Amino acid sequence: MTRSLRLNNHQIADLTVLFGLLSLVLWYFWDAYNASTQVLNLILIVPVTGLLLILCLIEFISQIRNSDRETPALDPVSSIVPVVSLFALYVATLPWLGFDVGTFLFVSLFLWLHGERRWQWALGYGLCFASLIALFFSEMLPYPMPMLLLPTDY
Amino acid sequence: MIDIEALNSGLGLLFSSFTPWLIVIPGILIGLIFGAIPGLQISMAMAIFLPMTLYMDFMLAMLFLTAIFTGGGFGGSIPAILMNIPGTSSSIATAFDGYPMSRKGEHNKALGIALGSSCTAVIIGYGMLLFLIQPISGLVLKLGPAEMSAVILWGITLIASLSGAHLVKGVISGLIGLLIGTVGYSEAGVARGTMGNAYLLDGIPAIPAMMGMFAASELFKLVNTQYLVTDSSARKVSVKVIFSAFKRAVTYPWIILRGSAIGVFVGAVPGVGSSVANLLSYIETKRKHEAPESFGKGNPAGVVASEAANSTSEAGSMATLLALGIPGGGATAVMLAAFAMHNITGGPQFIREQTDIVYAIIFANFGQAFLLIALGLVFIPLLANIVKVPMTYLIPSVLSLAVFGAFGLTGNMAGPVTVMVFALIGWLFKRFDYSVPAAVIGILLGNMAESNLIYSYQISGAQWSYLLERPITIGIIILLFVSLLGGKLVSMLTSRVGSQADA
Numbered sequence: 001m002t003r004s005l006r007l008n009n010h011q012i013a014d015l016t017v018l019f020g021l022l023s024l025v026l027w028y029f030w031d032a033y034n035a036s037t038q039v040l041n042l043i044l045i046v047p048v049t050g051l052l053l054i055l056c057l058i059e060f061i062s063q064i065r066n067s068d069r070e071t072p073a074l075d076p077v078s079s080i081v082p083v084v085s086l087f088a089l090y091v092a093t094l095p096w097l098g099f100d101v102g103t104f105l106f107v108s109l110f111l112w113l114h115g116e117r118r119w120q121w122a123l124g125y126g127l128c129f130a131s132l133i134a135l136f137f138s139e140m141l142p143y144p145m146p147m148l149l150l151p152t153d154y
Numbered sequence: 155m156i157d158i159e160a161l162n163s164g165l166g167l168l169f170s171s172f173t174p175w176l177i178v179i180p181g182i183l184i185g186l187i188f189g190a191i192p193g194l195q196i197s198m199a200m201a202i203f204l205p206m207t208l209y210m211d212f213m214l215a216m217l218f219l220t221a222i223f224t225g226g227g228f229g230g231s232i233p234a235i236l237m238n239i240p241g242t243s244s245s246i247a248t249a250f251d252g253y254p255m256s257r258k259g260e261h262n263k264a265l266g267i268a269l270g271s272s273c274t275a276v277i278i279g280y281g282m283l284l285f286l287i288q289p290i291s292g293l294v295l296k297l298g299p300a301e302m303s304a305v306i307l308w309g310i311t312l313i314a315s316l317s318g319a320h321l322v323k324g325v326i327s328g329l330i331g332l333l334i335g336t337v338g339y340s341e342a343g344v345a346r347g348t349m350g351n352a353y354l355l356d357g358i359p360a361i362p363a364m365m366g367m368f369a370a371s372e373l374f375k376l377v378n379t380q381y382l383v384t385d386s387s388a389r390k391v392s393v394k395v396i397f398s399a400f401k402r403a404v405t406y407p408w409i410i411l412r413g414s415a416i417g418v419f420v421g422a423v424p425g426v427g428s429s430v431a432n433l434l435s436y437i438e439t440k441r442k443h444e445a446p447e448s449f450g451k452g453n454p455a456g457v458v459a460s461e462a463a464n465s466t467s468e469a470g471s472m473a474t475l476l477a478l479g480i481p482g483g484g485a486t487a488v489m490l491a492a493f494a495m496h497n498i499t500g501g502p503q504f505i506r507e508q509t510d511i512v513y514a515i516i517f518a519n520f521g522q523a524f525l526l527i528a529l530g531l532v533f534i535p536l537l538a539n540i541v542k543v544p545m546t547y548l549i550p551s552v553l554s555l556a557v558f559g560a561f562g563l564t565g566n567m568a569g570p571v572t573v574m575v576f577a578l579i580g581w582l583f584k585r586f587d588y589s590v591p592a593a594v595i596g597i598l599l600g601n602m603a604e605s606n607l608i609y610s611y612q613i614s615g616a617q618w619s620y621l622l623e624r625p626i627t628i629g630i631i632i633l634l635f636v637s638l639l640g641g642k643l644v645s646m647l648t649s650r651v652g653s654q655a656d657a
Contacts, residue, residue: 013586014586017582017586017588021326021330024330025333028337031346031347032340032344032347035340035345036340036342036344038342039611039616040340040341040342040608040611041342041344041346043604043607043611044332044336044600044604045336045346048329049333051325052326052329052330052333055322055325055326055329056326059322059326062322074585075375075378079377080374080375080581083374083377083549084374084577084578087553087577088574090553091557091567091570091571091573091574094557094570095567099557099558103554103557103558106550106554107550107551107554110549110550111546111547111550114377114546114549115546116546129551133554133555133558137558137561140202140562141561141562141565142202143565
């Protein structure tokens, strides 16, 4: 008797991640192979890629065979999108905004987005935290940090 | 085994004045602070304060640096327990049960028990070193690149085996980590996987990747949580509970002893030891425990096992440094620089001719363990207050700290970008049951695994028969298969025996 294959959203996403990882592995193998076919270049990459191909196949079969398993209760992806976007924006703008202003804006905006409506608190905490941490790290590190307002080197 | 005359002389050096102890106290404090701040490394602290040792006696310089090492060793467990950010790769396993304990409101207990097991293990580890420095260094000399490669693979399979029902995904994670660890210039001088990006030529920065996968991804998950500890009554910081948990650590004598032995011997393996020792100790404890399913959910025995091994792996790496002059990692490399600054070369000759200094360093570490107890009990209650900070404030603060720390490690924007990218990968891995610790260990050791495979290939002349001449390698490979498949084989055999008995 044949059983129809029905996958829910989580299982489809799980398989997509598996294929995504496999694609990255194959791309990396192809890039390394094109760079040089010497044994010294591929001594680890070839056996590990081979093993990964086998393991991904096993995992794929296991996921298809256990398609009726229970899906864990997870937070919706949309809940982390604002945080991830803000964090990505923070990291991306650091070279221009500097660690001082960038951190101040990131912390204050994060607080505002997560319900801190006392703007004095949001701005005050952001300012104190960003100044202290930027001064501490620029003092401790042996190389200059990008800054917009604070001195870049001590 | 012990040279009594040199021992007396070493004790004389240590106790003839109060000066050595005046240097040790700030050293431990520096280590605690650098260890407790995510992104600041023990090796960084030692490098920053290395110039201060130039005008000290050699012994005082070593005491100061080992004090930073000891303080930092424990300091790394504080963010692992409170924020799921292992300060170093040697405290990865501390986070497995320490962080769930914190989330259950048992942060006081977790921190106290970590301090207790750390300090007890430092004493046991250096005690072992006192008697076994020669045999340990002899053993390390027998380890070639083939053994190192086997130890690395063993470490990855060990951690993958923790994935329980998701064993295949665990191994996939570890192997993908290994590949990520090889991105950049290879030993053959060709660039792989860089996509033309100059930042990637040196490879993917491992520690920022670890910070992203462990910490930032966890913070993304907690974005809808109000506090780290949900129950408001469990958010209290209690010195009494910390102290009582500290004393409770000694009620796990076998776990501490086993962890210490693993820490000293595995920790002595250059480069690999400290990362693998804590995992090995954790897994052995889980395997032998009456309730292995409670591990990863906040079992204090897991914290004891990991802390016992990572604290003694310092003693193991010191054995390799003192007896062979080989640094096992960043921290011991800085110590080697201190050796050079004082025109001293580590190795068998150093042990033979300066035995009193070796004994003084060992006994100073016994003293450091007691000082760490006092300083730890003062500092831990202050740091434990982190559980009272609302997540709205904690999340942006820790994310920023990780970004600053990552920049500090790389000196350019590659660090912060790595944190960002690996935070997303870590979140994805956690969501779909891939093993984050296995991937991190793979990233940390990938480059070293490849180098050691190349050396083995060159030494063996590409002959597989070379492996048959390396009994230690064969032993480790057997252990690798046992740790990966042992549990399944035992359960298969048990069920078969059970079904035959039923028949």
